[in-house]
Every structure is written in structure tokens, then in C-alpha cells.
Amino acid sequence: MRIAVGSGNPVKRDATERVFDSAAVVAEPVSSGVSEQPTGHDETRTGAENRALACLDADAYDLGVGIEGGVARFAGRDDLFLVMWAAVTDGTRWGRGTGPSLRLPETIADRVDAGEELGPVMDDVLGTNDVAKKQGAAGAFTAGRLSRTDALESAVVSAAAPFLCDLYD
Numbered sequence: 001m002r003i004a005v006g007s008g009n010p011v012k013r014d015a016t017e018r019v020f021d022s023a024a025v026v027a028e029p030v031s032s033g034v035s036e037q038p039t040g041h042d043e044t045r046t047g048a049e050n051r052a053l054a055c056l057d058a059d060a061y062d063l064g065v066g067i068e069g070g071v072a073r074f075a076g077r078d079d080l081f082l083v084m085w086a087a088v089t090d091g092t093r094w095g096r097g098t099g100p101s102l103r104l105p106e107t108i109a110d111r112v113d114a115g116e117e118l119g120p121v122m123d124d125v126l127g128t129n130d131v132a133k134k135q136g137a138a139g140a141f142t143a144g145r146l147s148r149t150d151a152l153e154s155a156v157v158s159a160a161a162p163f164l165c166d167l168y169d
Contacts, residue, residue, distance in 0.1 A: 004028035004061040006051030009133055012067045015152035019160050026061070030054035032068055037117040041083060044070030045096060048087040048159075056091050063163065064089050067152055069132075071104065071112055080109040082118065082137050086155035088163055095168075097158020099151045102141045 001023040005016040008029035017025045031054065032038070032047035051066030066087045071080050084099035104112065111121045119132045126140060136148025162168035 001062045002026065002060070003063045003065060004055035004058065005065040005067065006030040006032075006055045007067060011133055011136065011148050012152060014149050015067065015156050016065050018149070018153045019156045020063075023062075026059075028055045028058050028061075028064075030058060032066075034068070037112070038068055038070030039072065040070070041072045041085070044068050044072065044083055045085040045087070048085040049089075049094075049096070052087040052089045053091075056089065062090060064091075065156060065159070067155060069118075069136075069152075071109075071118060072101075074101075080104045080112060082141070084151055084155040086152070086159035088156070088159045090163070093162055095159040095162040097155055097161065099153075099155030099158070100138070100146065102138055102151075104137075105141075 003020050003023045003025045005013050008027050013027045030051055033050040034043050034047035038044040038047050047068035048066040052064040055061055055064030069084050072083045081101040081103050083101050086097055088095040108121055112118055122131045122137050138151040139147045
């Protein structure tokens with residue numbers, strides 16, 4: 001089975017490989033079709049769906065996987081959260097799922113609310129480069145107890161459920 005994950009980010013490829021460990025997983029950089037910093041669950045989920053479908057358009061893959069990180073608020077709450085959405089499709093069937101949601105520290109949330117992207121803000125705060133290709137914000141917020149790969153894997157396995165279990169047929 002050939003599976004494409006719609007990103008050139010090695011963390012997203014690794015998370016997908018963990019879920020589909022007997023498949024050939026290929027990184028297929030594609031556009032999300034949403035803003036660089038998706039805001040809200042709808043935009044973040046749409047970015048994941050767009051990436052999954054674009055993978056199938058790129059080559060003859062059996063499954064396309066899209067993963068999108070964003071920021072969102074929950075109804076009735078002022079706190080801003082890091083959220084992760086994943087989508088898996090074979091072109092006909094779809095699976096969608098989320099990973100953990102982590103509340104952003106107030107100082108970081110304020111910068112994101114002011115229009116900055118979370119990745120560069122985290123690089124600035126942590127004094128690093130490309131945190132999104134390493135531990136990610138999830139790793140920083142949990143003192144390394146939950147890596148970005150771990151968090152994204154939970155989103156991918158949730159989205160992959162219809163392809164892993166025959167109860168969805």
C-alpha cells in the first residue's frame with residue numbers, strides 16, 4: 001500500500017508511518033488551501049482535508065493523509081488552544097480526527113491573536129529554529145512528555161479509524 005502525507009515536514013511523515021507501519025509512506029508537499037495560521041476548527045479541518053485530497057491528485061496513492069495544526073477556541077471559552085486535525089481518504093471514503101488540544105500560554109496566545117503565526121512565535125520564545133520540525137509546541141508545552149509526533153499520531157490514527165476497523169463499513 002502506498003500512502004502519501006500532504007506535507008514535506010518529517011514529523012508529519014513520521015506520525016503517519018507510526019499509524020500505517022506496514023505501508024510505504026511518502027511525503028508529498030501539497031498546499032493546504034487555507035491560511036498559514038489556520039484559526040478555528042473548521043479552517044484547520046479543511047486544511048487537513050485539502051491536503052489529503054491533493055495527495056491523491058499528485059500521484060497514484062492508495063490513501064492520502066492530510067494533517068493540519070491550527071489554533072482555536074472552544075465555545076464559551078476565551079482560552080486559545082493549539083489544535084490538530086487529520087483527514088484520510090481513498091478518494092471515496094473519508095476519515096477525520098483530532099489530536100490533543102493544548103492551551104496556549106497567555107503571552108503566546110496574545111501574539112497569535114495579534115496576527116503572528118504560532119511556529120515563529122515558538123521559535124522566538126524558545127530561541128530555536130524550525131520547532132515545527134522538532135518537538136513542536138506540544139513538546140514545549142508538556143516539557144517533552146508529548147512530542148509533536150506523538151500528538152499528530154493521535155490525530156492520524158483517529159482519522160484512519162474507518163480504514164483500520166471494519167465497523168465503519
